[in-house]
Amino acid sequence: MTSRRNVLFIMCDQLRFDYLSCAGHRRLKTPNIDRLASRGVRFTNAYVQSTVCGPSRMSAYTGRYVRSHGSTHNGVPLRVGEPTLGDHLREVGVRCALIGKTHMTADEEGMERLGIARDSIIGVRIAECGFEPFERHDGLHPSTSYDPDPAYDTYLREHGFGAANPWEHWANSGEGENGENFNGWLLVHADKPARIPEEHSETPYMTRRAMRFIEEAEAKGEAWCAHLSYIKPHWPYIVPAPYHAVYGKADIQPPVRSEAERLLPNPIFEAFQQERYSKNFSRDEVRETVIPCYMGLIKQIDDQLGHLFDFMEKRGLFENTLVVFTSDHGDYLGDHWLGEKYLFHDVAVKVPMIVYDPRPEADGTRGTTSDALVEMIDLAPTFLDYFGGKAKPHLLEGRSLLPLTSGERTSLRNFAVSEYDYSGDAARLKLAMPVSDCKLYMITDGRFKLVHGESLEPMFFDLRNDPGELRDLGREPSAASDIERLRKMLMRWLALPNNRITVPDEWLTEIDDKIGHFDPIIGSGVLIGYWDEAELAKQQEARRRWLARRDRK
Template sequence: MAAAKNVLWIMCDQLRFDYLSCAGHPRLHTPNIDALAARGVRFTRAYVQSPVCGPSRMSFYTGRYMRSHGSNWNGFPLRAGEPTLGDHLKDIGVRNVLVGKTHMKADIEGMARLGVDPGSIIGVHVGECGFEPFERDDGLHPDPAPRPRYDVYLREQGFDAPNPWEHWANSAEGADGGILNGWLLAHADKPARVPEEHSETPYMTRRAMDFIAAAADDDRPWCLHLSYIKPHWPYIVPAPYHDMYAPDDVPPAVRAEQERQHPHPVYGAFMDFRVSRNFADDAVRRGVIPAYMGLIKQIDDQLGVLFRFLAARGLTDSTMIVFTSDHGDYLGDHWLGEKDLFHDCSAKIPLIIADPSPAADATRGSVCNALVEAIDLAPTFLEFFGGTAKPHVMEGASLLPWLHGRRPAAWRRCVFSEYDYSMQEARLALNQPIADCRLFMVFDGRWKYIHATGFRPMLYDLVADPDEFHDRGADPQFAPERDRLRNALLDWALRDHNRITMPDARIAPYAGRQQLKSGILIGYRDEAEVAQAKARLGLA
């Protein structure tokens, strides 16, 4: 293996865990992602810490739960001073580089309070979530918005418009030559106006390769976060991917009529969203999901280009490759659209890790069913690069033991996820105070419990009911399971998550021994008692 170690961390936006052929999709073939799984470990029970882009990504980037980092929704700034993966990697000389999306919102007020210039080196580091932004593009650029570099690129290729992102990359063309808005679900079956090679996914792939080529002149190892914008809406894809899949390739919706009969109030409010009502229509699903599948197929093809590029440069054997998503997409399952709630199609994500280390040879091509959280990636990368673990800061756990065929002595029994719906119409429909618009999920591998502040809980048995059709949250028969998981949630919530400036290693020697060493002699009777205590602790 080459001496240098790098990490290529690939993240899709809104990619479901089950829309890959290696995960069993019956019609969507993803050979390059499948080949990555054959070289690594595919984790089948990986969950995000919030099923919304912004808070989910802030958990990935900090290794901390949403209740710890406080960025509860898209556009909520990550507070200045919150430690990120970039901070931990910078300490050990590793570049943390971004190509694509983060959904990071800079804490301008916090930086001003601390006297940090947002344009300075430190200000950019803080404002970009610890990333060195080789190219940042969050992928959502309706008018008005700051125009991304991608717009400049499109204009250079001759695709001029006031908003090239929307008018070319995310719009279709009507029979009369007029522009059809790609935001509208009715146009998902049409090809995007931009030629495929100039669409967002190939563009970002090339930008990742640009960075990797440039990094050859730098001795520092790197962690490159290639964060694709798709298959997130607008659901529109360029030819030939727009008609690569047909309506008959769309799997039936995973939903049951009884879900709409007396649903939990919060669930019912989300079923009433416009996007949910539209995706409840099979005609909409059959028009949109082929485009969603085409976007995924395009990503897989581009990953083939990228993986061949790495191999040609001799980097495959020194680069850990990680493939994942920030959350899933309901696509009409459970009578819902978008993401937001905690059914597996939303909160469970694909996660494949190919570790080039010889220690990982025994697990290549395997499947791991351990309960894994998105926050586990940051400590995994830190350990891979040889850094010292920081469990008082990062709440996840390194996955290297699983990759190397070693089951950790004490692994988690539950995963946790959170959701703040105060920014949603559901708050108004339910007449909830902003502070009470909180949902918490705990899942132990069988039972999924959802605490909804101000309402009864929800409970699903994924062994007896793998499709999550039957909510047992009000059934007296399942009170013991609800009590057990509520206690697990309470134990998690009460765990210390704000003591990030004092590591355990500095606390451990303090009790008793450090007091005596410092000369703080509280409660001792006389010199003899002090001498006895010092002798007992080996300080005499």
């Protein structure tokens, strides 16, 4: 390794943990992601902190649980003052750049209250999760860019794909034989090729932009962290040719669901089964139309990562670059009679996570899998650790993964937690719940999984004996003791948020020696609780003796 280190942080959007060939998918081939797994560690129990884009990503970028950073739903701003990955890495001299999506909503009101201009350097950092926005692209959402090259919509217009919204009209719509436009938002059109030529579609474009950033940073001799954040295979489910025709009905895995899941289900489960997206994805016709497209989107990502990895190989970047491949959440795709991702079955809350660690200490774990419980919040402390930064446990609630990639026999945690605020969903109305009570929590110890919500009966699964999570044991008397055990673990976790973020634990513990010998306030002019002059004099003498011993040392 060289002395200068880099990080490539690749995140897909809505990619299931089991839709990779290295994770056991029988028909989908992802040789380039598999190649990364053969050089690193593939974590098989990686959980996100929320099953919706914004909160999950804010946890990834802050290293903090949703209950701590407060961005509880898409559109809820990450408040001013929440330190992020970019902030931590800048402290150790690392250029931290975004190439793609964050789903970040800026705290405009907070910035205005503090007099921070949106277009100032500080304002941009606050508004972009601490990243330098080399190329932000959230698709449907507004994009911004520090880079002189055009953003994706402008790029499309300059290449002859003009429209009021070229992202939707060209990159995410289909075209009929007579030039008619097929709306890519509609699931029925998922089997059609996108109107855009493949080389101009989102995934290749953003891959090229990542290579451009790396070239620029390398030319300047900078240590860098590049967050390549693909917007796919998230909907709209449409992919350009030839990827629209790579997979078909025969390649679809059977849905993981049972009729028993629709008989007297938990009320929150039933409410989400009644959503439009769930009713449609419960139909075989929809799955047979959409899933081959979803697989094609993943295949396109894998092919582009092949180009990126070849680019890195030619420049020797695998010698000093930590590479992480993951996703912000999964996708039900009709499993459990659900669409989208909002509940906590593994297909939604568990994600692929592959970590390639170039250090010699990691040679013994190359090509292995780990079943350790890891969380999305572990990535920020991992990157800080890799760059040699000081650990910040009072602030970063995750744990560095480097001990695991180094082969140390250690356990990072006894349980993993995820959260979802369903106050913006129709489920709140169906259940007649107040907004303040619409919080769902999942906790798993790797063997069992509990889903807990205020005023709701629990959902509970035995992951060892029922890995498909087809039987909810929440009403079973035989599960009561394990339900209560996990509930107590969850309540303890909820009672201990990391809210003191301005000073580390050492700020408190560094006076432990003084506390053991005398009142550390003595000498400050503040006298609390003393009875008389004699008691005060005794403490003052103890202080003088302690100072003398310290000076002799």
